[in-house]
Amino acid sequence: MRLRVDRYEAFLIIASFVWGTSFAASKIALDHVDPYYLGLTRFVVGAELLLLVALILGRFDLKIFKDPIIWLIGLLNAFGQFFQNVGMTQTTATNTVLLVDINVVFVALIASVVLKEALTRYTFYGLGLGLIGVIIISTGGDFKEVMDSNFIGNLIVFLAGVIWAFYIVYQKKSIAKHGDVFMTSAGAIATTAIFGVPIGLFLAGSTSIDIDGAISILYLAGVCTAGAFLFYIAGLKGKGATDSSIILLLEIVFGMMFAFILISEVPTLFTAIGGVFIVAAIMVISIQTNGAKKNSG
8 A cells, every 4th residue: 555645635734834833933023022913913914915815816705704604713713823922921832832732632522523523543543643742742751841831821822722623623614615715714814813903902012023023923924824824724625624633733843843943942852753653643644535535436
């Protein structure tokens, strides 16, 4: 049997790569920009870019905003981003990665109810392998690292992960309903910005931005929000919500790599070991998907 990555998995891997850079980029940005104002500006700029793409491609359709789900996922995304930004100011990047990406467990449970997705044995194999990889990489094999960090910060980023679990599932539902990747993406980010502006302005302690902060915002908005989001939606359209969330665990590997490159965090042996588990999880999902396609074809 030959393993291969289909185009939907490739789209999700690209999104994981770009989002992996966002951890280091956000850490850099938070040294220059208020966490609430960072979330606000990131999604305002990202929404403008995605709406521009939709207009250029002739996909812009105001009817998308009549769907309550688009507004729900926008609200979820806004709160998820604000919670992560605030939490990252009070805890480590290691704990943030672990406690946000643990949402794969909640995605599986929510998707089984909302989307009626089957929890097959392969999904559980991939789920288990992926979670082991996340834990090994994020803790460096030392569970005390999580328990010793600031409890409030840990709790906030954990809640961000739970919020994004609902977001992932309802985003999948929205795509199934509308089918238009570009307008669904633009609509979701636009509603995120609409909710994010008043919340961010009300809670932000400062609205000042220096040159480093501005560069970070442009990167996060243009590449991590607009660019990666399109790849993510394209991948999610062809994969289940649970399987997508497992593949997206690759962002942990990329996150650690770019943390080393951009902010000089040195990877450990546990990063490599955990990476093996995550790649194994993706292989399990690939076997399941390709096997199902072969049997059905």
